[in-house]
Amino acid sequence: NKRKESAMIVSQECIAADIYSMWIQTEKIASLAVPGQFISMYTKDGSKLLPRPISLCEINREKKLIRVVYRVTGEGTGTEQFSELTKGDWIDILGPLGNGFPLEAAKGKKAMLIGGGIGVPPMLELAKQLDTKKVLVMGYRDEQFLAEEFCEYGDFYVATEDGSAGTKGNVMDAIAANGLDAEVIFACGPAPMLRAIKQYAEEKNIVCYISTEERMACGIGACLACVCQSKEVDGHSHVHNKRVCKDGPVFLSTEVEI
Numbered sequence: 001n002k003r004k005e006s007a008m009i010v011s012q013e014c015i016a017a018d019i020y021s022m023w024i025q026t027e028k029i030a031s032l033a034v035p036g037q038f039i040s041m042y043t044k045d046g047s048k049l050l051p052r053p054i055s056l057c058e059i060n061r062e063k064k065l066i067r068v069v070y071r072v073t074g075e076g077t078g079t080e081q082f083s084e085l086t087k088g089d090w091i092d093i094l095g096p097l098g099n100g101f102p103l104e105a106a107k108g109k110k111a112m113l114i115g116g117g118i119g120v121p122p123m124l125e126l127a128k129q130l131d132t133k134k135v136l137v138m139g140y141r142d143e144q145f146l147a148e149e150f151c152e153y154g155d156f157y158v159a160t161e162d163g164s165a166g167t168k169g170n171v172m173d174a175i176a177a178n179g180l181d182a183e184v185i186f187a188c189g190p191a192p193m194l195r196a197i198k199q200y201a202e203e204k205n206i207v208c209y210i211s212t213e214e215r216m217a218c219g220i221g222a223c224l225a226c227v228c229q230s231k232e233v234d235g236h237s238h239v240h241n242k243r244v245c246k247d248g249p250v251f252l253s254t255e256v257e258i
């Protein structure tokens with residue numbers, strides 16, 4: 001169901017230090033995509049740099065638009081190239097890729113959406129599409145982004161490492177400080193955060209889906225940099241290697257080792 005497209009950039013802006021927001025006009029990708037999926041974005045010198053997997057922040061089916069919010073990871077990187085593109089420029093993208101979050105798992109339940117760092121953006125489309133009671137907990141190093149947009153879709157809580165906004169500390173500190181709870185958790189962020197959430201959910205017996213997208217490199221099954229161990233829940237507890245970009249990035253927390 002995935003497609004490679006040459007797509008036009010509709011807008012691009014820097015929304016925080018090193019964080020860029022880009023809207024892209026697509027042919028088919030917007031109509032196929034679900035929250036938690038990603039696209040691979042190709043650099044101009046495709047032979048030198050691998051495509052970059054970037055998660056979808058928003059999907060507008062009617063207008064066939066997708067939005068990506070991404071971090072520029074350094075000089076000479078693919079993401080730096082993307083940040084230099086402006087309205088009217090073209091980019092090759094492949095998608096939608098990955099499995100996405102299972103919306104039906106939250107039906108009639110109180111959901112908690114947790115994002116950390118560059119795991120924050122995919123939570124926005126999920127917050128929009130989840131038609132259930134929800135609390136949103138986002139963690140930032142210092143500068144917040146997308147905060148105002150999140151406020152439209154649920155009770156919004158923030159943690160910052162430097163204490164400049166919300167609870168000082170990480171998302172787990174914000175959950176404890178505000179006495180938050182839920183019946184189902186969806187989370188995306190760095191591995192230490194996901195590890196803490198996985199443990200919290202398992203202790204409290206909460207169904208929890210985690211997106212381990214941070215581990216991805218090529219995003220298209222070519223580099224094997226994303227392999228992780230998983231426990232198949234078929235009653236036999238077999239250990240399998242899974243490619244995050246093909247089998248994930250979203251997994252049931254009890255299924256994977258992180």
Ligand code: FES
Nearest residue numbers: 217219223224245
């Ligand atoms: Fe390269 Fe998964 S990211 S194989």
